[in-house]
Amino acid sequence: MxxxxxxxxxxxxxxxxxxxxxxxxxxxxxxxxxxxxxxxALCIANDFSGRWRSSDSRLSRIDVWPGEDCQLYAKAWSRCEGDASRDCSWSRRANELQSTPDRNFRFFTQGWNNATEVVQLHLKSKSRLAAWDSTDYNSGKRDSFWVQMVKDR
Known part of the structure; x- marks a missing residue:
């Protein structure tokens, strides 16, 4: 058929x-x-993102933002030596914010001609951040301090 x-x-x-x-x-x-x-949306919604301020002149501000790759980047600021009413950037370029298994903990490294500085950020809440700054000088000297930061609104 x-x-x-x-x-x-x-x-x-x-x-x-x-x-x-x-x-x-x-x-x-x-x-x-x-x-x-x-x-x-997840990239932008990261709690570290934003502008963080402190009253400490050595680390007066940290800006954190996501890049196109959703990796977080940070730029640190101190009070300017000649004008304490302004913040001066540590560097022209941003530092990649490194993550750790603890989601509330990030860090970045800043290289200087005479030292290496590491800033560790611990997120306490959506509006509070603790920053630990540790500087190892080429001479062998070490300096470190804690700074409490609040997020700009």
Whole structure:
């Protein structure tokens, strides 16, 4: 027995195939868009992000922000020597904020010509941060101090 296919049934199959492909593509684009939006929101929602201030002139401010790769970056500031009413940046470039297994703990390293400085940040709450600054000088001297910081609103 031979089966004869009518031109109408082939057209229905082709149309069904195109509709299925279009729906699959549409769903894929929607899921990708939602995933990218969620990843972006998670990147920005990090509690470390923001401007942190202290009353200590040695470490008066730390700015933390997410990069395009969602990695956190930080820039440290001290009171300017000639004008204590202003903050002066430690460097022109930002430092990558390193993470540890403890989600409330991050650190960055600043290299100087005569020392290496490490700033460790411990998130106490969404508005409070403790910063520990430790400087190892090439001469062998070591200096360290704690600073309590609050987030700018």
């Amino acid at each position: 031979t089966h004869v296919s009518s031109p109408g049934s082939s057209l229905h199959r082709i149309m069904a195939l195109f509709v299925t492909a279009a729906m699959t593509l549409s769903l894929s684009v929607t899921v990708t868009f939602i995933s990218a939006k969620s990843a972006s």
